[in-house]
Amino acid sequence: MDYDVVIVGAGPSGLAAACRLKQVNADISVCVVEKGSEVGAHILSGAVFEPTPLNELFPEWKEMGAPLLTPVTEDDIFVFTGATKRIKVPGLFAPKTMHNDGNYVISLGKLCRWLAEQAENLGVEVFPGFAAAEILYGENNEVLGIATGDMGIGHNGEQKGSYMQGMELRGKYTLFSEGCRGSLGKQLIAKYQLDAGKDPQHYGLGIKELWTIPADQHKPGLVVHSAGWPLDESRSLGGGFLYHLEDNQVAVGLITNLSYTNPHVSPYDEFQRYKHHPEIAKYLEGGERITYGARALLKGGLQSQPKMSFPGGILIGDDAGTLNFAKIKGSHTAMKSGMVAAETVAEALAAEKSNTDLIEYAAAYKSSWAYKELHMQRNFGPAQHKFGNIIGSAYAFIDINIFNGMLPWTLSDKVADHETLKPASECPKIDYPKYDGKLSFDKASSVFMSNTNHEEDQPCHLVLADPDLPISKNLELYDEPAQRYCPAGVYEVVANDDGSQRFQINAQNCVHCKTCDIKEPSQNINWVVPEGAGGPNYPNM
Template sequence: MKRESMEFDVVIVGAGPAGLAAACGLMQRAQQAGLELNVCVVEKGAEVGAHLLSGALLDTQALNELFPDWRERGAPITTAVTQEHFYMLSSPQGGLELPAWMTPASLHNTGSYIVSLGKLCRWLAKQAEGLGVAVFPGFAASEALFDDAGAVCGVLTGDMGVGANGIPKAGHVLGMELRARYTLFAEGSRGHIGKTLIDRFALDRGRDPQHYAIGFKELWRLAPERHHPGLVVHGGGWPLGRNGGGFFLYHGDDGLAAVGMIVDLNYDNPHLDPFKECQRLKHHPLLARHLWGGKRQAWGARALTKGGLNSLPQMILPGALLLGCDAGTLNGARIKGIHTAMKSGLLAAEALLPALVAGRGGDKLTEFTQLMEESWLQTELQRARHFVPALHKFGPWAGGALNWLSQTLLRGRLPFAPHDSIPDHATLKPAAACPSIAYPKADGVLAFDRMSSVHLASTGHDEDQPCHLHLADRALPLRDNLPRFDEPAQRYCPAGVYEVVQQAGKPVFRINAANCVHCKTCDIKDPAQNITWVPPEGGSGPNYSGM
């Protein structure tokens, strides 16, 4: 059976802030130039926003450029930051608040807004459709297409209706070829196609290895007397100690607050369980006093790309661009990536238009590189380039002090340049050489178990479809990872996808793929790089639309 094919001027993979900003910006420029373009956005989530997860604090700089009248257009941005506090916790009960002058300047949030990224991107999708963009949710781009010269010329969407045994079921539909003069990849952190393109074109040659974190977010409806719209709380220290990461609590609108934790994936103790670290954090009095009497509404987990400029790959390749977190444009010093992702999309639109007017396609958009170098995005990433490696090398206290000096006094300049050259998957020590960690049992009031959390993520997969978590060597988890690292996938996966169970007195490695919330942590942290995440059938996965 022959696959159907559709032709576009531009295909954009991912309906997140980078992809939608690129779509809107390109169509605005095309209309101003009197050029008709055929542009589509494909999104693997069942709806726009279903797979988007962020705290989130929004710097509106890029949005102001794209839609200066966003307020009049009804953007879901209403709660400005009105007060903020930064804490370093020292124990399950103790800690101290850092005065504003001791907090790195990059962590101040004056002028930012507390938002839902899912709501923001659904609004952006409506703006894109109003400009003539075709937005297709529920279609997962499975791989890139290449022309005879080796340039990217579009994407192939995944087949629908294939059984777990690989045999087509009733109602089977072949994926479509979406061909384009240029393709933009804005898949978010650890994009599965972006990962293969970086390898294929050696886009990361000469860069530090990319670094990641796993972020958790819970949405709570607070007791009315505990809700303070515009309040922002950030912090670090306990329970992570020297492990990189921190926590947040954002009081948004409608009685809701977002609480969560970010855990850097360069940790070395295989007994560490990022999900359980986040759960026990909420018992600290600093956070508990906000949450008592409230009710958890939603939960989610997602990887963040946070290596910064030192790890940023080349973003141009023949026929395509990598945008936003697919490349790694998040500003780790500000813990913000929405505005930088959007700016990368706007720069892509600016580079694309003259190429399309000139009838080009399949070449490298070298204009993008120059535009990037001249932009405030490059300036911002340049200033932040030392932040994450300083924390990785020197820990939260010494690294934090160094970052205060760099960000507050030296505007991102240091007399030396810290780097982190060890990839996150290579940092684990043998389990026998590390202390075990005793986590308290979930009380169902402030702390919860994995399965009740996965339930709140509304994740859904057809049980009868091929497993989307591929093992290069199926024997490796029990042969190598279990004796050396006590198989860390049992703990780094937040959704209970990976288990070691006993059957007939022997250990068996089980993959519960239906639990997967598409966080990509397994693809990043597996010490043998034996696990590859690929997209399941389009529309599968979590539904974070309210997050």
């Protein structure tokens, strides 16, 4: 199937690009392919949304029914100094990036579904349930489009009775908007050396739950952020959040930076105990957990952002690392990167160009407010890594609030997250508390609430370069950290009948967070797309 533009991923950047292409020229043929069972099924974010790009894309979004229903009414920022203690940070001393006046507490999944409706109304073809599995290249190594994965392949690699061959979706240009650690984006960065001269990308793992809480505990529009406990006890970095939406719902979550050094750290268990802090528990007690999910996020900033264009296409959104970690927001910058890409591609098509390297995109992106915002806040993430949450935030206050991001230097962090683990023998073990079934829950029940499902008889989408390495190296050196960094119980070390041990992969549990692809110390795990429509089915995350 031939199109002018093929877009991989129905997230905010891909859908914003699709809409903008049609707004510029309604005759441009555009398709969006999405691996989730429906648009929004794989979308997970906090989320506090900054509406700047939506104002540009659809100025009448309120009249059009966009699901921005809960304006932010109050910001609470805390440093948790222990399991029951906290210090409230006065707004005057918080980095101005943490102020949310004019923003909205939303479900990003709902917003993406709404954007998909607008795209289809404009004539975009949206194909959910089809995973982009392969990049198509031309004779000169230019990208010609993508192929979706075959369906009906058994775990042994043989075709089943339900076999259906994948489709080739060919485009004059292809936009890759797969989100953080996109499986095709990773290949493109390596093939074209798009990250040459850049800092390694840095990541966090965000784990989130959606709750319904008693009405007298609900404060629509309240945004709570915290740093410190429990992560400081394991010398890990990151922070927590609790956002009050509409309908007596709150989103609660914890982001654990994947630069942590202790292989005994379990981000999942850090999140479970986070909910027991009195400042968080007072909102959740007596409530009901609705759903659970997890997703890695990028936080390297401009220092880690690769060249975004290559022959035949552009990386947009978190495939290119556009998230603003200083704001703990990325949807607005992702959308803007997609809109700028759409305008650049439309100009190229008007000039009858195809499958070229649109190097002019770099200048257009650099002149946008998204780039300028990221440049102003470029030192926030490296400062956190170098100095820790508290001193790093103090540095950010001086850099951003006082100097407006204009200090004449750029901090750097050259150590990749997968290189930070210390041997388990050098690190203290962590005794995580038992789950109480009221605020904290086991992994199995959590994965169940993510509505995750995969066709069981299919090739494993978690591919080990060396199948022996988890036991022969990682178990002794790091106590096999995959058992703990995975938030869905995918990886286990189990005993064989003869007393030996083996590495077991429960791929059916995978919520597509990509943490294993990022944190595995030897980069031994390669996450590839499973059969289309597999994975979580988030209703409104």
